[in-house]
Amino acid sequence: MAVAKGRVLNQIRQRRTQAGLTQQDFANLVGATRQTILAIEAEKYAPSLELAFRMARALSVPFETLFQFEEEAEGPRS
Amino acid sequence: MTLTENMTLTEKRAGLSLVIAIAIFAYLASNMIDGWSIPDQDARHIWRTWLFVLGFGTVGEGAVSVWASYLRKRGALEDERDEQIVARADRLGLMVGFCAISVLIWQILLQATYPTPAPWTLNIQHLPTLFFVLMAVLFLCHGVKQVMILVLGRLS
Numbered sequence: 055m056a057v058a059k060g061r062v063l064n065q066i067r068q069r070r071t072q073a074g075l076t077q078q079d080f081a082n083l084v085g086a087t088r089q090t091i092l093a094i095e096a097e098k099y100a101p102s103l104e105l106a107f108r109m110a111r112a113l114s115v116p117f118e119t120l121f122q123f124e125e126e127a128e129g130p131r132s
Numbered sequence: 133m134t135l136t137e138n139m140t141l142t143e144k145r146a147g148l149s150l151v152i153a154i155a156i157f158a159y160l161a162s163n164m165i166d167g168w169s170i171p172d173q174d175a176r177h178i179w180r181t182w183l184f185v186l187g188f189g190t191v192g193e194g195a196v197s198v199w200a201s202y203l204r205k206r207g208a209l210e211d212e213r214d215e216q217i218v219a220r221a222d223r224l225g226l227m228v229g230f231c232a233i234s235v236l237i238w239q240i241l242l243q244a245t246y247p248t249p250a251p252w253t254l255n256i257q258h259l260p261t262l263f264f265v266l267m268a269v270l271f272l273c274h275g276v277k278q279v280m281i282l283v284l285g286r287l288s
Binding site: 081085086087089090093098099101102105 | 138139140141209210211212213214285287288
């Protein structure tokens with residue numbers, strides 16, 4: 055059975071700005087580069103599970119609040 | 133914010149490595165090529181060129197590594213995204229190398245099959261040509277890898 059494709063969405067930008075952190079501050083907190091934070095916020099890069107947990111912990115929010123998984127709707131069957 | 137401030141350590145390394153590779157390749161080409169052809173050269177000249185290329189490459193890449201470790205001590209990071217980008221660039225460099233070597237093999241086989249090969253084929257039996265082509269393939273793989281690191285760093 056084929057599994058529908060999906061994408062990982064996140065609330066990092068909103069939560070980070072609410073916490074008053076710059077991208078560089080947040081990058082330093084989680085041990086990543088500012089460019090990685092930028093790519094994750096733009097949803098161009100999906101972080102590893104470890105980095106995702108570090109981010110949730112750094113922002114003091116539950117993992118599933120910070121990240122959501124959206125399944126793409128399946129196209130019409132031929 | 134300047135361009136270099138916007139680059140990760142991995143991208144800066146790739147940029148420097150690319151500049152060094154281009155400079156060394158220019159040295160190699162100036163030693164091996166005359167106009168659009170590769171003239172006859174004695175083995176001693178080829179040995180010397182190879183040793184200089186190897187030496188310049190080792191010194192250049194060594195200097196880049198020392199500079200990178202200095203930046204790491206000052207807090208610059210190479211994280212999981214950088215590792216992923218380098219791995220993808222590595223794969224592409226390898227693929228380009230595989231294609232280039234395949235073309236070379238195809239040229240060798242073509243020359244072995246036909247006694248008078250077409251004028252557009254490389255004369256692989258000519259030692260300076262073979263040397264230059266093999267070195268060019270190495271530089272091509274390295275160059276593609278560095279360019280891909282820079283491109284993927286911007287796009288992904």
